[in-house]
Ligand SMILES: [Fe+2]
């Protein structure tokens with residue numbers, strides 16, 4: 754794998770790994786703030802970020818070794834409204850800046866695996882930003898969000914609200930059995 758794409762993938766792996774754990778911490782905070790649906794949204798999206806991190810890691814399977822990794826990631830544990838603002842900012846950064854730039858490099862370097870794993874990630878991050886915005890509007894109004902069952906594709910991180918998972922993931926074509934639901 755070309756070095757610049759590998760460096761970008763390592764950074765994306767770091768960012769997704771941190772997002773995965775940060776959302777779990779913020780889920781526990783949402784639970785204790787009295788917003789169980791927001792907590793469930795954080796847990797579901799944390800699972801999607803895990804899928805993104807794992808996908809990037811697998812694409813780099815031939816680039817072993819130890820590397821210092823620089824990855825953007827929000828810090829701070831505040832009230833659920835502020836945590837949601839941090840989540841929205843992070844998702845928007847990935848959608849508007851990070852992945853579009855990383856994808857340009859991966860395409861220029863003909864790194865098909867990287868293009869695939871990062872395309873899958875960016876498709877989900879746009880959905881995450883919208884769902885977190887809905888959560889923030891509710892929390893800012895002093896109530897929990899309305900939220901049905903959240904379905905997560907464990908292969909690509911595709912995220913959506915529905916009673917049932919689809920027979921085939923619309924993003925990565927994974928079978929229904931790849932989905933986990935958060936209800
Ligand atoms: Fe996300």
Ligand SMILES: [Fe+2]
Nearest residue numbers: 906909922925
């Ligand atoms: Fe998928």
